[in-house]
Amino acid sequence: TGSVNTGPNNDHTYGNKKGHYMYIETSWKKKNDTARIMSNKYRLSDNACKMNFYYHMKGNHIGALNIYITSDALPMHLVWNKTGEQGSRWKKGTVNIGGHANFRIVFEGVRGDGFQGDIAIDDITFQDCHPGTTLNPAACDFEKNYCAYEDMTGYDEFDWTRWQGST
Numbered sequence: 001t002g003s004v005n006t007g008p009n010n011d012h013t014y015g016n017k018k019g020h021y022m023y024i025e026t027s028w029k030k031k032n033d034t035a036r037i038m039s040n041k042y043r044l045s046d047n048a049c050k051m052n053f054y055y056h057m058k059g060n061h062i063g064a065l066n067i068y069i070t071s072d073a074l075p076m077h078l079v080w081n082k083t084g085e086q087g088s089r090w091k092k093g094t095v096n097i098g099g100h101a102n103f104r105i106v107f108e109g110v111r112g113d114g115f116q117g118d119i120a121i122d123d124i125t126f127q128d129c130h131p132g133t134t135l136n137p138a139a140c141d142f143e144k145n146y147c148a149y150e151d152m153t154g155y156d157e158f159d160w161t162r163w164q165g166s167t
Contacts, residue, residue: 006059007118007167012090013141017165020142022149023056023120024109024160025167031113032063033157038070039105040148049097049129051105054122057086061114065121067095071103084112090122097129106152109160118167 006026011019024035055065067080080095097103109119124140124147140147142162151159
């Protein structure tokens with residue numbers, strides 16, 4: 001970004017400026033504007049299914065990082081949330097997905113009350129999920145592309161950006 005003291009300097013996967021991650025740029029947005037990306041639809045998960053990921057939330061005006069599960073039978077349901085400055089290092093997050101059928105994962109970044117509020121995510125993986133589900137393609141380090149995630153155009157005010165190096 002054009003602002004200092006925000007966002008990561010490197011990706012999480014490789015820990016250098018050549019690796020990629022997803023982030024939200026908050027410099028020219030309004031307070032509480034959201035950016036959402038949604039996964040492909042997954043068929044099934046076991047009760048023990050968990051999603052692990054890394055997040056970076058550095059800046060004086062961090063809003064929130066929210067994660068939802070949604071399905072044909074379930075409206076968007078908040079399953080994980082962090083707000084405010086979380087420091088200058090990548091941190092691991094874990095979401096207990098539990099048993100669901102035909103569901104999607106939604107990552108939502110929310111702008112805080114100023115321009116120093118970039119939020120980044122990287123290295124999404126799944127563990128203890130039912131064998132044979134379509135969860136494996138959703139494991140993503142964002143090195144080649146957006147993997148199984150897409151922008152939720154029309155349901156948010158701005159977009160996640162695939163990036164490398166400092167924000």
